[in-house]
Amino acid sequence: MSLPNPFPLNNGKKATCREMLQVILDDEASTEQREYFKAHMEFCMPCFKDYELNFAIKQLLQAKCNSVAPDGLKEQIRNRIAQII
């Protein structure tokens, strides 16, 4: 691969697949890091599979683990604050 590896060294060693993947998953990657990892996944099957799985979990979390505050909660908060103003 011709691109220089934009991930920081860890104790003088190149970032491992796991370390790179975590930066990507945690959404802490720069544009260069994302591009490098994308190119890397084309020939690294374990990374590709791991990324796909983790990404699917993240999407599932976002689809299923959000909740909406009950009706009236904003009003209750406003009323309680009105008492101390």
Added chain:
Amino acid sequence: MEEVVRQHYADHEKQEIFDKEFLPHIHSMYNFGYRLTLDRDDAKDLVQDTYFKAYRFIESFQKGTNAKAWLFRILKNSFINDYRKKVKEPNKVDYQEVESYYNSDDVDRQITPDLRVEALRDMIGDEISNALNALDVDFRTVIILCDLEGFKYEEMAKILDIPIGTVRSRLHRARQLLKERLSEYARSMGYKNT
């Protein structure tokens, strides 16, 4: 923590900050409260208390800065101080152990549950929610902050009062544990993991 510079706001300004910067986060706050307490009524109380405190201490908030992170930090602290005692918790995790494990060479050789994407597609009910709720509260918290709320390491470190390195290792471990839970569901749904 950075130094808190006390602001001075007129009443109408307080009201404006509260309405425009604080209240729009109510759904995220409620969800965070629910995922911490695992009880809808406790979540409501926790969110109310948090907003009440936010208003009382509004002058330690600088207008236009990261209100969401500020509110999340108050909510997390209220949870620890007022609720955690009464919520039944699984055994506390020994972080020393977790972190030294994470930093050892073993971690890359561990058996990652072989969960497949197809199995996830069939999890259309509460499986993921139950799997998340079953994690220890500290692991649950980092998943919510990162994957649902999109906070950065630095923001999470401030919300949780822990170093960035701990945020990173806790997230890694949390993802591992969540995967283990989900592969148990996948097995029970008849997916073979080999």
